[in-house]
Amino acid sequence: xxxxxxxxxxxxxxxxxxxxxxxxxxxxxxxxxxxxxxxxxxxxxxxxxxxxxxxxxxxxxxxxxxxxxxxxxxxxxxxxxxxxxxxxxxxxxxxxxxxxxxxxxxxxxxxxxxxxxxxxxxxxxxxxxxxxxxxxxxxxxxxxxxxxxxxxxxxxxxxxxxxxxxxxxxxxxxxxxxxxxxxxxxxxxxxxxxxxxxxxxxxxxxxxxxxxxxxxxxxxxxxxxxxxxxxxxxxxx
Amino acid sequence: xxxxxxxxxxxxxxxxxxxxxxxxxxxxxxxxxxxxxxxxxxxxxxxxxxxxxxxxxxxxxxxxxxxxxxxxxxxxxxxxxxxxxxxxxxxxxxxxxxxxxxxxxxxxxxxxxxxxxxxxxxxxxxxxxxxxxxxxxxxxxxxxxxxxxxxxxxxxxxxxxxxxxx
Numbered sequence: 328x329x330x331x332x333x334x335x336x337x338x339x340x341x342x343x344x345x346x347x348x349x350x351x352x353x354x355x356x357x358x359x360x361x362x363x364x365x366x367x368x369x370x371x372x373x374x375x376x377x378x379x380x381x382x383x384x385x386x387x388x389x390x391x392x393x394x395x396x397x398x399x400x401x402x403x404x405x406x407x408x409x410x411x412x413x414x415x416x417x418x419x420x421x422x423x424x425x426x427x428x429x430x431x432x433x434x435x436x437x438x439x440x441x442x443x444x445x446x447x448x449x450x451x452x453x454x455x456x457x458x459x460x461x462x463x464x465x466x467x468x469x470x471x472x473x474x475x476x477x478x479x480x481x482x483x484x485x486x487x488x489x490x491x492x493x494x495x496x497x498x499x500x501x502x503x504x505x506x507x508x509x510x511x512x513x514x515x516x517x518x519x520x521x522x523x524x525x526x527x528x529x530x531x532x533x534x535x536x537x538x539x540x541x542x543x544x545x546x547x548x549x550x551x552x553x554x555x556x557x558x559x560x561x562x563x564x
Numbered sequence: 565x566x567x568x569x570x571x572x573x574x575x576x577x578x579x580x581x582x583x584x585x586x587x588x589x590x591x592x593x594x595x596x597x598x599x600x601x602x603x604x605x606x607x608x609x610x611x612x613x614x615x616x617x618x619x620x621x622x623x624x625x626x627x628x629x630x631x632x633x634x635x636x637x638x639x640x641x642x643x644x645x646x647x648x649x650x651x652x653x654x655x656x657x658x659x660x661x662x663x664x665x666x667x668x669x670x671x672x673x674x675x676x677x678x679x680x681x682x683x684x685x686x687x688x689x690x691x692x693x694x695x696x697x698x699x700x701x702x703x704x705x706x707x708x709x710x711x712x713x714x715x716x717x718x719x720x721x722x723x724x725x726x727x728x729x730x
Contacts (some may be wrong), residue, residue, distance in 0.1 A: 330624065344583070350727070353726065354649070357646065357647045357650075357723075357726070358647050358649070358650035360647065361641055361646060361647030361650045361651060362650060362654070364637055364641065364653065365634050365637050365638065365641075367637075368630075368633040368634050368637035369630035369631075369633055369634045369635065370630070371633050372603075372629045372630040372631070372632060372633035372634070373626055373629045373630050374630070375606065375633075376606040376607070376625070376629035377629075379606065381609075413591070446707075447611065447685065449605055449608065450604060450605040450606075450608055450682065450683070464648075525607065528607070529607070529621075529625075532611045532614050532621055533614075533621040535617070537611070537614070537615040537676060537685045538685055538687065
C-alpha cells in the first residue's frame with residue numbers, strides 16, 4: 328500500500344468515527360427528547376384530571392350526609408356502610424334480596440345505615456349515569472325522599488352500556504313522589520351534587536372499596552352479604 | 565458478486581427492518597388502545613391502580629391520571645418511529661411493572677380485573693379473575709418490545725429518515 332493510499336484510508340477511518348460519534352449523539356438527544364415527551368404527557372394527564380375536578384363546581388353535601396360519606400338513615404348503635412352504584416346489576420340483586428332486611432334493622436333501631444352511592448361505573452353508560460343518578464338521589468334526600476327515590480332507581484335500573492335515564496326522566500320519578508318540580512328539577516339540572524358524588528366515590532376508593540356492592544358492618548366487610556349474614560353480623564357487633 | 569442475495573431473494577437482514585415496522589406498529593396499537601380506553605375516565609383509572617393495593621390512594625390517583633397519557637404518547641412515538649429504542653425500553657419496563665403487579669395481585673389472592681384496557685377494580689361476586697391470560701398477553705407484548713430493543717432500525721420510521729440526513 329502506498330503512503331498516499333494509507334493516508335486516504337486513515338482519513339476514511341476518521342470520517343467514519345466522526346459520523347459514528349454524530350449518530351451516537353443524535354440518538355442520545357432524540358432519546359432524551361422522547362423521555363421528556365413521555366414525562367410531559369404524564370403531567371398533562373395529571374393536570375387534566377385536576378381541572379376536571381375543579382371545573383365540577385363547589386362541593387356541598389346533601390341532607391343527612393357529609394362531604395365524604397353517603398346519606399345516613401336510622402339512629403341505631405351499629406354502623407352499616409353500603410357501597411352501591413345505581414347502574415350496577417349486582418347492586419340491584421343485592422337490594423332485591425337484602426334491602427328489606429336492612430330497612431327492618433333501621434326500623435328496629437338496631438343500626439344506622441349509610442348509603443354510599445358511588446359512581447364507579449361512569450364509563451359503563453354513555454351519559455355518566457352513575458354520577459347523574461347518585462346526584463339525583465342526593466337531591467331527593469334534600470326533599471326527604473331519599474330511600475323511596477333510591478328504591479325507585481333500582482326498580483327502573485337501565486342496562487349497562489345504555490344512555491341510562493335522562494335528567495327529565497330522573498326529575499319525573501321525583502315529582503311522581505311529590506318532590507317539588509322547581510327545586511328538585513333545578514337541583515338535578517344544575518348538577519349541584521355531582522362534586523359530592525365524586526367526593527364520596529374517592530373516599531370509598533381510599534377506604535379500599537374496589538367494587539360494588541360492598542357491605543361493611545362496624546367497618547368489617549361482609550364477604551357474602553345475604554340478609555342472614557348481615558343480621559348475624561349486626562347482632563354480633 | 566453478491567450471489568447469495570440474488571439467489572435467495574429474501575434474506576433476514578433484508579426482511580428484518582420490514583418485520584420491525586410491523587412489530588413497531590403492533591406495539592403502538594397496543595399502547596394507543598390501552599391509553600384511549602382509560603383516558604375518558606381518569607378517576608376510574610386511579611381506582612383501578614388503587615385496586616392493586618400497592619400504594620396509597622393519593623399516589624394511585626396520580627399514576628392513574630398520568631398513565632393513559634403516557635401510553636398514548638408511547639403509541640405515537642412508535643407509530644412515527646421516533647426514538648424507537650428508547651420507546652421500546654420504556655415499553656419493556658412498563659410491561660414488566662404490569663406483569664409484576666398482576667402477579668402480586670394473584671399471589672395475594674385479590675379478586676380484581678387488571679384494568680389494562682379500561683374498567684378495572686374488583687370483580688363482582690361469582691366472577692373469577694383471569695390473571696394467567698392477562699400475564700400471557702403482557703408477555704406477548706413484551707416480546708414485541710424486546711424485538712425493537714434489539715433491532716430498533718425499522719422501515720418507514722423517522723429514525724431512519726434522520727439517519728439518512730447525516
